Amino acid sequence: MTNPSASTGLLIVRxxxxxxxxxxxxxxxxxxxxYIEGGGGVVNAQYGAKPYEEFLIRFxxxxxxxxxxxxxxxGNSGLTLKFLEGDNTDHLYQSPLKIESSAFKNVFLRIxxxxxxxxxxxxxxxxxxxxxxxxxxxxxxxxxxxxxxxxEAIGQSSNFSGNPQKFLDDINIIVGIxxxxxxxxxxxxxxxxxxxxLPxxxxxxxxxxxxxxxxxxxxxxxxxxxxxxxxxxxx
Numbered sequence: 001m002t003n004p005s006a007s008t009g010l011l012i013v014r015x016x017x018x019x020x021x022x023x024x025x026x027x028x029x030x031x032x033x034x035y036i037e038g039g040g041g042v043v044n045a046q047y048g049a050k051p052y053e054e055f056l057i058r059f060x061x062x063x064x065x066x067x068x069x070x071x072x073x074x075g076n077s078g079l080t081l082k083f084l085e086g087d088n089t090d091h092l093y094q095s096p097l098k099i100e101s102s103a104f105k106n107v108f109l110r111i112x113x114x115x116x117x118x119x120x121x122x123x124x125x126x127x128x129x130x131x132x133x134x135x136x137x138x139x140x141x142x143x144x145x146x147x148x149x150x151x152e153a154i155g156q157s158s159n160f161s162g163n164p165q166k167f168l169d170d171i172n173i174i175v176g177i178x179x180x181x182x183x184x185x186x187x188x189x190x191x192x193x194x195x196x197x198l199p200x201x202x203x204x205x206x207x208x209x210x211x212x213x214x215x216x217x218x219x220x221x222x223x224x225x226x227x228x229x230x231x232x233x234x235x
Contacts, residue, residue, distance in 0.1 A: 010056050011168070011230050012102055014049040018174060018225040020191030024053040025226070026201040029104035029129045039110040039128035039140070045191045045203030049229065052201075054102035055109075060144060096144045096180050101129065108132050108143040113182030116209040123188040123223075125207040141181050148176035148186070150218055150225055168230040176217070176224045179207065184217055186210050186224040 015025040029041035046053055099109040112126040130140045151174040177187040190204040208224060210217040 010233060012054045012233065013057055013099075014053050014229040014231065015055065015177075015226040016049070016229050017045070017189045017191050017223070018227055019223050020045075020189070020194065020203075022047055023189070023191035023194045023203065024049045024229075025055075025187075025189060025205065026052050027055075027101050027104070027107070027109065027129055028052050028201070029101055029107040029131075032104065032107050032129055032131050035131050035133075035140070039112070039126070039130045039142070041104075041107065041129040042201070043109065043127045043129060043205050044201040045189055045194050045205060046198065046201045047194050047196050051103040052101075054231070056100045056102055058098045058100050058108075060096040060098060096146055098132070098143050099145060099177070104129075106131055106133055108140075109145065109177075109187075110140060110142045111145065111177075111179040111182070111185065111187060111207050112142050113179050113185035113207050113209065116182060116185050116207060119209050119211050119220075123190075123204075123206040123208040125182075125185065127187060127205050127207055142179070144180040145187075146178045146180055148178050148218060148221070150174040150176060150221065165232055168232065171228075171230060173228040173230075174225055175228060176210075176221050177226065178217075182207075182209075184210050184212060186217070186221065187226075188223045189226070190223055 017023045023045050026046040027043050032041045101107045107129050110128050110130040116125050130143050132140060132143060151172060179185045185207050188206050188208040194203045210220045210224060213219045
């Protein structure tokens with residue numbers, strides 16, 4: 001039997017760097033309570049995952065109910081992870097999504113790849129966050145993103161018994177996070193020096209123009225690869 005105390009709802013997702021194990025994407029959006037031209041807040045890295053490292057996945061053009069059917073823990077019914085199939089770059093734009101902070105309601109990850117038209121070793125652009133209340137006045141195209149599947153567990157629907165959190169822990173999903181506004185521009189996390197918990201986070205989170213090989217940018221990903229660490233919905 002599944003854990004009867006576990007809530008039904010959207011899974012909490014934590015983005016762990018593949019290049020820097022134990023280092024997670026961090027968003028602090030204090031003061032981001034309305035739309036800000038150019039975005040605001042702080043996005044960097046943190047060792048370990050606490051509330052600032054926890055996110056929800058929102059698919060564009062979907063109602064909240066449809067979101068839940070795609071990326072949801074459903075109690076006794078099991079788990080659905082069905083968000084994207086295939087890694088061809090052109091396919092990305094068929095499944096746009098937003099990454100929402102779990103700690104800061106209506107605040108989303110924002111990637112501005114302006115000027116990134118070729119690969120740079122240290123990346124560039126701007127990664128921050130944006131408030132989006134779901135209306136035209138707060139809509140920011142730079143919060144529209146897409147997952148690039150790198151490893152397994154894509155498009156699966158599973159029923160299970162036993163400990164649901166252990167089941168989630170055993171799932172291996174690795175993705176790149178691409179901008180839908182800037183072609184071939186992906187989120188980049190450099191976790192050098194983030195060897196323990198830092199009060200204000202650390203490292204560098206920016207973006208990179210990733211060169212494609214045989215119509216796929218997956219072979220070129222390095223600091224741009226993230227393992228999805230899934231957590232049961234908050235009760």
